[in-house]
Amino acid sequence: MARKLNYVPNEMARSLRLQQSGVIGLVTRGLGYNWVEDILVGLLPVFDQAGYTPLISVNYWDGKRERRELDSLLQRRVEGIICLPMPYNRATYQDIMRRGIPLLFLADVLEDLTDVSYVLWDTRAATRVAVRHLIETGRRRIGFIGADHRTYWTRARYQAYEEVMREAGLQIHPEWIAWELFDFSLQARRKVESMVDRVFADPSHRPEALYVSTDALATLILDILTRRGIPVPGEVAIVGLGDLFMSDHSGISLTTVREPTQELGRLAAQTMLELIRQPGRGPIQHKIESNELIVRRSTQGRAGDL
Amino acid sequence: MARKLNYVPNEMARSLRLQQSGVIGLVTRGLGYNWVEDILVGLLPVFDQAGYTPLISVNYWDGKRERRELDSLLQRRVEGIICLPMPYNRATYQDIMRRGIPLLFLADVLEDLTDVSYVLWDTRAATRVAVRHLIETGRRRIGFIGADHRTYWTRARYQAYEEVMREAGLQIHPEWIAWELFDFSLQARRKVESMVDRVFADPSHRPEALYVSTDALATLILDILTRRGIPVPGEVAIVGLGDLFMSDHSGISLTTVREPTQELGRLAAQTMLELIRQPGRGPIQHKIESNELIVRRSTQGRAGDL
DNA sequence: GTGAAAGCGCTAACAA
DNA sequence: TTGTTAGCGCTTTCAC
Numbered sequence: 198m199a200r201k202l203n204y205v206p207n208e209m210a211r212s213l214r215l216q217q218s219g220v221i222g223l224v225t226r227g228l229g230y231n232w233v234e235d236i237l238v239g240l241l242p243v244f245d246q247a248g249y250t251p252l253i254s255v256n257y258w259d260g261k262r263e264r265r266e267l268d269s270l271l272q273r274r275v276e277g278i279i280c281l282p283m284p285y286n287r288a289t290y291q292d293i294m295r296r297g298i299p300l301l302f303l304a305d306v307l308e309d310l311t312d313v314s315y316v317l318w319d320t321r322a323a324t325r326v327a328v329r330h331l332i333e334t335g336r337r338r339i340g341f342i343g344a345d346h347r348t349y350w351t352r353a354r355y356q357a358y359e360e361v362m363r364e365a366g367l368q369i370h371p372e373w374i375a376w377e378l379f380d381f382s383l384q385a386r387r388k389v390e391s392m393v394d395r396v397f398a399d400p401s402h403r404p405e406a407l408y409v410s411t412d413a414l415a416t417l418i419l420d421i422l423t424r425r426g427i428p429v430p431g432e433v434a435i436v437g438l439g440d441l442f443m444s445d446h447s448g449i450s451l452t453t454v455r456e457p458t459q460e461l462g463r464l465a466a467q468t469m470l471e472l473i474r475q476p477g478r479g480p481i482q483h484k485i486e487s488n489e490l491i492v493r494r495s496t497q498g499r500a501g502d503l
Numbered sequence: 504m505a506r507k508l509n510y511v512p513n514e515m516a517r518s519l520r521l522q523q524s525g526v527i528g529l530v531t532r533g534l535g536y537n538w539v540e541d542i543l544v545g546l547l548p549v550f551d552q553a554g555y556t557p558l559i560s561v562n563y564w565d566g567k568r569e570r571r572e573l574d575s576l577l578q579r580r581v582e583g584i585i586c587l588p589m590p591y592n593r594a595t596y597q598d599i600m601r602r603g604i605p606l607l608f609l610a611d612v613l614e615d616l617t618d619v620s621y622v623l624w625d626t627r628a629a630t631r632v633a634v635r636h637l638i639e640t641g642r643r644r645i646g647f648i649g650a651d652h653r654t655y656w657t658r659a660r661y662q663a664y665e666e667v668m669r670e671a672g673l674q675i676h677p678e679w680i681a682w683e684l685f686d687f688s689l690q691a692r693r694k695v696e697s698m699v700d701r702v703f704a705d706p707s708h709r710p711e712a713l714y715v716s717t718d719a720l721a722t723l724i725l726d727i728l729t730r731r732g733i734p735v736p737g738e739v740a741i742v743g744l745g746d747l748f749m750s751d752h753s754g755i756s757l758t759t760v761r762e763p764t765q766e767l768g769r770l771a772a773q774t775m776l777e778l779i780r781q782p783g784r785g786p787i788q789h790k791i792e793s794n795e796l797i798v799r800r801s802t803q804g805r806a807g808d809l
Numbered sequence: 810g811t812g813a814a815a816g817c818g819c820t821a822a823c824a825a
Numbered sequence: 826t827t828g829t830t831a832g833c834g835c836t837t838t839c840a841c
Contacts, residue, residue: 448754
């Protein structure tokens with residue numbers, strides 16, 4: 198009879214009555230570079246299984262926009278929020294937690310919010326592997342280019358770089374450090390160009406290798422250097438972080454440390470389900486250690502061969 | 504007082520009472536290659552302005568999954584659905600329309616569903632520009648590699664290729680045509696490898712140029728050919744379609760015709776709003792003509808120079 | 810102006 | 826087993 202009348206249950210009414218929406222907010226900065234895609238590959242099967250639907254919200258690195266989106270998620274009575282934390286919205290995150298809504302930071306955390314659940318990849322250890330690889334292949338004059346999002350783990354990458362350099366007895370040249378606040382929105386390219394140009398300003402005093410804090414940025418830098426006539430790895434070796442989907446293309450061929458992105462997605466989903474099922478329990482914090490170095494053309498040869 | 508009590512309106516109750524959810528489903532095949540990202544750049548501002556929220560659903564080229572997602576959208580009482588049509592779910596699309604829910608096909612259509620609204624890019628005209636560019640740069644032995652999704656516009660690309668070849672009096676060699684049903688899921692690479700290997704099987708009878716029906720595929724083919732020791736553009740020139748975000752990278756540098764993706768997103772959003780505001784009105788069908796050829800390294804030189 | 814009440818479509822509890 | 830009813834939180838209407 199229901200079929201005959203083309204009946205389709207009304208999920209709004211159902212949710213209202215049940216007092217649960219079955220929706221979990223997934224707050225992202227953008228859908229570029231296949232990162233969210235890979236997260237979803239791990240996350241969706243878990244949510245499907247448990248009957249939850251992710252509501253993907255995009256904020257384009259805009260704090261105000263994120264705030265609006267978070268408000269909207271609260272009004273929709275999402276049962277949990279998975280989000281890449283931005284430093285501007287501390288207060289909102291605290292508000293969400295005070296309301297008892299499970300909040301899970303993905304991929305990064307904020308230093309002063311220590312009681313928030315998180316699922317992330319230990320990029321400090323990965324950075325150590327990456328920088329050590331440069332040193333082991335004979336590079337000494339190693340620069341750093343990275344984004345500082347004012348979050349714990351973007352800073353940890355810089356610190357890990359410093360640490361390894363110190364341990365190896367190598368000097369850190371401030372001229373070769375470009376560590377700035379920026380996002381991957383429209384003006385990103387020009388910003389990165391100015392960072393690269395600063396690092397390579399003095400032809401007689403250039404780094405012979407760069408550690409770049411993410412493959413997205415490293416791929417862009419590779420392009421900029423090529424256009425500037427500075428061959429990679431001929432004059433500069435580059436190592437990135439993440440193994441994004443284009444890094445293994447033969448025209449890019451970037452040495453990197455693989456990020457276990459799908460695993461992060463799966464673990465994030467499972468952790469969120471736990472948080473929902475056990476309200477009032479303390480924060481769950483997962484740090485995945487994974488240091489799979491993938492050597493490609495961008496660090497080929499040894500410094501002496503040049 | 505509301506603020507004092509930390510009141511947050513309940514959107515489920517509101518939607519139930521208003522009998523409108525303020526949600527529009529956006530059914531995608533995946534979030535890879537920044538295509539959906541670019542669509543959203545055009546679409547979000549329009550929806551924001553009008554107070555609508557997109558609910559992004561991902562089906563990974565799986566017809567069953569799409570059907571489930573569509574059902575779920577119906578239960579959520581979305582006010583409209585924007586979707587990249589898949590041939591398997593004709594019946595569901597018709598069902599959606601019979602229910603009076605605005606349905607908008609994005610980027611492609613199905614041949615027999617002529618009364619559905621759509622917003623798309625005329626890839627027939629774009630293909631003509633691309634193939635003509637190969638001919639104008641002296642190429643005669645031109646092959647075709649493309650995906651056949653059993654949709655109108657993936658077929659139109661093949662037809663446009665044939666058309667231009669015929670007009671130029673060039674012979675079409677079936678050995679150089681690899682036009683198959685496949686998706687961009689996990690096994691895509693191996694499938695494409697076998698397509699490439701078939702086209703290049705006979706070393707004494709190879710194409711000197713390829714038209715590839717999308718940049719995503721062309722980029723992959725570029726990688727495969729390079730690894731097979733077949734230099735591009737040295738032995739084969741390649742032209743793609745779309746100008747995806749990596750096509751201009753100096754390591755890829757793919758000649759292509761730009762797809763007006765953001766414009767598609769904006770127009771799709773506007774069209775959906777019209778459909779919602781004027782229920783019962785006929786289908787709205789927009790075909791964007793845009794043929795901006797971007798010449799890059801992959802078609803550099805002329806055939807005679809080799 | 811302010812207040813009360815009906816009802817959106819569902820589920821769960823209870824009654825028959 | 827089957828039928829009835831209250832109520833989730835909101836908006837709109839109608840009465841005062």
